[in-house]
Amino acid sequence: MTPCLNLFQTIERLKEEFNIQDIPKQRKAALQPLIDFIQAKAANKQEIRLNFICTHNSRRSHFAQIWAQTFAYYFGIKNITCYSGGTEVTALFPMVAETLRKQGFKVHTISEGSNPIYSFKFSDNATPIIAFSKKIDDDFNPKSEFAAIMTCAQADENCPFIAGAEKRISISFEDPKIFDNTPQQSEKYKERSRQIATELFYVFSQISL
Numbered sequence: 001m002t003p004c005l006n007l008f009q010t011i012e013r014l015k016e017e018f019n020i021q022d023i024p025k026q027r028k029a030a031l032q033p034l035i036d037f038i039q040a041k042a043a044n045k046q047e048i049r050l051n052f053i054c055t056h057n058s059r060r061s062h063f064a065q066i067w068a069q070t071f072a073y074y075f076g077i078k079n080i081t082c083y084s085g086g087t088e089v090t091a092l093f094p095m096v097a098e099t100l101r102k103q104g105f106k107v108h109t110i111s112e113g114s115n116p117i118y119s120f121k122f123s124d125n126a127t128p129i130i131a132f133s134k135k136i137d138d139d140f141n142p143k144s145e146f147a148a149i150m151t152c153a154q155a156d157e158n159c160p161f162i163a164g165a166e167k168r169i170s171i172s173f174e175d176p177k178i179f180d181n182t183p184q185q186s187e188k189y190k191e192r193s194r195q196i197a198t199e200l201f202y203v204f205s206q207i208s209l
Contacts, residue, residue, distance in 0.1 A: 005073055005074055005075075005076055005123065005126075006123060006124075007070065007073075007074055007104070007122050007123050008104045008105070008106070008121075008122060008123060008124075009104070010103065010104030011070070011103065011104035011105065011122055012104075013104075014103055014104060014194070014197070015074075015197075015201065018197070018198045018201050018202075019198075020198065020201065020202040020205065022198075023198065023199060023202055027199065028202070030170070030171050031171060031199060031202065031203050033167070033169045034050075034147065034149060034169050034171065034203055035203050035206045035207070037147045037167050037169065038050075038077070038080070038203070038204070038207055039206070039207055039208065041079075042077060042078075042207055042208075042209060043208075045079070046079070047079050047080075047081075047145070048072075048077070048079055048080040048081070049080075049081055049083065049142045049145060049146035049147070050065075050068055050080070050081075050082045050083065050146065050147050050149060051082075051083040051084065051085055051136065051141055051142060051146050051147065051148050051149065051165075052064040052065045052068065052082065052083070052084045052085075052149045052151050053084070053085050053086065053087075053136055053148055053149065053150050053151060053152075053162070054084075054086055054150075054151045054152035054154075055086055055087050055088060055152055055154045056086050056087075056088050056089075056090040056133065057084055057085050057086030057088075057089070057090065057092075057133045057134060057135075058086070058090045058091060058092055058093045058096070058133055058177075059093050059096055059175065059176060059177060059189075059192075060151040060152055060173045060175065060176075060192070060196070061084040061085070061086065061151050061152075062084055062092055062096050062131050063096060063100075063173075063192065063193050063196045063197075064082075064084070064149065064151050064171075064173075064196050064200065065082045065083060065084035065129065065131065066082075066100060066105070066120050066122075066129050066131065067193075067196055067197045067200045067201075068082040068200050068203075068204075069081075069082040069122075069129050070122040070129075071197075071200055071201050071203075071204040071205075072204055073122065073123060073126050074204070075204045075205065075207065076209065077204065077207055077209065081142075082129075083140070083141045083142060083146070084131070084134075085134055085135055085136035085137070085138060085141050086133060086134070086135060086136065087135070087136065088135070089115065089133050089134060089135055090115070090133050091114060091115045091116060091132075091133050092115075092116065092118060092131055092132055092133055093177075095176075095180075095185065095186070095189045096189065096193075097118055097120075098186075098189075099186075099189040099190055099193050100120060100193065102190070103190070103193060103194075103197075104122070105120045105121060105122055106120070106121040106122075106128075107119070107120055107121075108121075108128070110130070115132055115133050116132065117130065117131070117132040118130070118131045118132065119131070136148075136162060136163075137163065142164070143163075143164045144164040144166070145164075145166050146164065146165060146166060147165065147166060147167040147168075147169055148162040148165040148167070148168045148169070149169045149170075149171055150168065150169065150170045150171065150172065151171060151172060151173055152172055152173070152175060153172045171199075173192060173195065173196060174192065176188045176189045176191075176192040
């Protein structure tokens with residue numbers, strides 16, 4: 001698909017470094033159900049709702065939500081809204097916000113406290129993404145006709161039924177949390193964000209409008 005909308009320059013530069021040819025075949029196979037879901041909805045000009053889910057809704061699900069919404073915009077895919085949720089409520093981990101800020105997003109703290117609310121902006125004319133930790137069934141999230149994308153194996157195993165989900169898709173990522181409070185923390189969060197971004201860039205690049 002030919003992109004039609006601009007992102008902030010730092011995100012554009014990062015995107016140019018993606019090499020989707022390096023995505024392993026087994027990962028592309030895992031991503032295919034998500035491509036198929038988006039393509040079917042787009043072809044029928046239906047609303048596309050993607051809810052990225054992990055246990056605490058604190059790291060991987062937010063990376064996925066934010067990058068997915070970014071690339072949906074970049075490729076000009078209409079009527080798509082990306083969400084995230086967890087089986088528990090904690091907080092968006094600060095290193096996630098810091099990592100995305102360094103990768104080119106404009107990050108604003110809307111409210112502070114034990115579960116801060118952030119906005120992430122990826123283009124001058126795009127609506128910012130609102131992000132905070134919440135359960136899957138939070139009022140902020142859709143109640144039906146959405147794809148539940150399980151971004152961690154623990155949530156996938158412990159939550160066998162997602163109420164209202166039209167489609168359930170398992171795309172697990174390794175948790176950068178294991179590197180918290182280590183010298184590798186910043187680099188590993190950057191690495192995980194980049195992996196998620198690359199794979200979601202591939203997903204949206206496959207959609208025909």
